[in-house]
Amino acid sequence: MSSYPPAGPPRRTAQIPQQTTLRRRLAGLRGPAVPPRPLDARALAALAANPGCGRRALLDGAGVDKTALAAALGAPAPFGQSQFAIVRGNSFEAKVKGDGGAELLRLVHEHLGSAAQPPGPRARVPDLTAAGPEGRAARTALALREATAAARAEEAWTLLDHPMLALEVAGSPVYLEPDAVVVHPDGRWTVVEIKSFPLLDGAADPAKVGAAARQSAVYVLALENTAQKLEGAEVGHRVLLVCPKDFSNLPAAAPVDIRRERAVTRRQLERLTRVEDLAAALPEGISFDPALPAEELTEAVATVDAAYAPECLAACELAFHCRASARAAGQVTTLGRSVRGELGALATVGQALAAASGPGPGPDPTAEALRHAARLRTEALHTAAEAASCRC
Known part of the structure; x- marks a missing residue:
């Protein structure tokens, strides 16, 4: 008779108290009345661009509201779009996806699927509603499986409007919501990003295109995780960027190859320290609750190492606070990564x-x-x- 303990159930049972302890620890870092702020693809792309910053990795992993924290520290950052830009972007996205996504599918076929049959009026647009992000992610995975099977059997096009994808980052699940994912008749999956900045004569601002490519690379990584569980599924290495044409509200599109951004993002995300390791290194009683006094918050933030660079000013809500701290310490990082x-x-x-x-x-x-x-x-x-x- 073997003396080894049975594998499986005891191990899962042992993990439950650890996960519960970690959730309580992270809730204590946020503050008792502060709900966790979920990560999105834009935040993940910025996090991957600076994987050596333990401060951002911990705060993002714990779901801390960095905007409120920066304001409580006395160094708010002017992040976010104006209300006008949000309304304009939502209006343009609704126009692109109108009529069952006919125009969006036409653009995908024109730029990335010319060898396939054109999308007809019977293109599939499955319902992805479900309870909570986990339920929506499971529903999206099922819809992708059904769409891939339909593509092989019927050569059908499928449009997934705002699907929910899951990606593990630093040991914690992150739920991501791209604008759209299209399943081609050959079973290939394509990420579609809809932006409100214009395409002027077929070209857009390189900085904005680069940011969209890095954001799309996160979606592609999450899609690849789902594709690994489905035999024969393939995620395209080119995404479709849909923007207004010139100064009109008419949609135009351009394919963007994100292989380099995908490789860099994957490598950087793998370098991130796990959230539980960062939290375990903190002194007991540390909290980043924005309701605390500024002096106490300053001491709490200082317990976590940061890797400030001027590029943080365009990507992190705490950049102004970190810059002031780096300047006060005379760090050469304030002069740029190349100088450092x-x-x-x-x-x-x-x-x-x-x-x-x-x-x-x-x-x-x-x-x-x-x-x-x-x-x-x-x-x-x-x-x-x-x-x-x-x-x-």
Whole structure:
């Protein structure tokens, strides 16, 4: 008779108290009356762009409302769209998806499915309503399975309007909602992103297109997780970006290859430390409840390491607070990631200035380069001063 304990049920039973403890711990970090703020694809893309920031990883994983936290710290960030932009975007999306998604499917066929038969009036648009995000994710997975089977049997097009996808990030499930997913007659799945910025002469602002590509890469990763459970399913590496044409409200589209963004996002998300590990390293009693005094919140935020860079100003609600802290500490990260990389072990502006002005111990290439730059600056200032005195 074997002396080993039975595998399976005891292990699952042991995990339940751990999960309950983690949920209570994260709820304590948010505050007793603060509901968790769910992550979306835009936040995940920004998190993946800076995986070394434990502060953002912990706060996002715990569902902390960083907008309210930044305001309580006295450093609010002007994030979010104007009400006019939101209304305009919703109106344009409704126009694109009107008439059973006929125009949207036409654009997908024109740009990404010309070899297949055109979508007819009987294109499938399944109902994806269900209770809660978990229920909607399960309903979406079932709809994708049924759509793939219908594509093989009937060569039918299927439009999934606002499906719900699941992706595990740092050990926690995240639920994502793309604008649309189209299942082609060959069974291929395509992510569709609908944006309100215009396509002028067939091209859009590169910065906005890049942000949309990074956001779409998160959706593609989540779709790939679902596709792995379905034999023969394939997720397209090109997404369709639908925007207003020129200065009108007519929809236009452009395919965007997101293979590079997908690879980078996957690698960065895999580097993220698990939320429970970050929470376990915090002192007992730490809370980020926005109702707490600013001094207490400042001390709590300081217990979590951050990796500030100027790029954070466009992607994180706490960027202004982190920038002020980095400047007060004289960190060279305030000068940009490229400068930080060039300076090597010199982590503060004071250390860099000391290395540039003194001989320094031993042959240090970074210090020598700084001293050379300081000499060039001194010579340039001396030459400029001489030229100014001659003109006088």
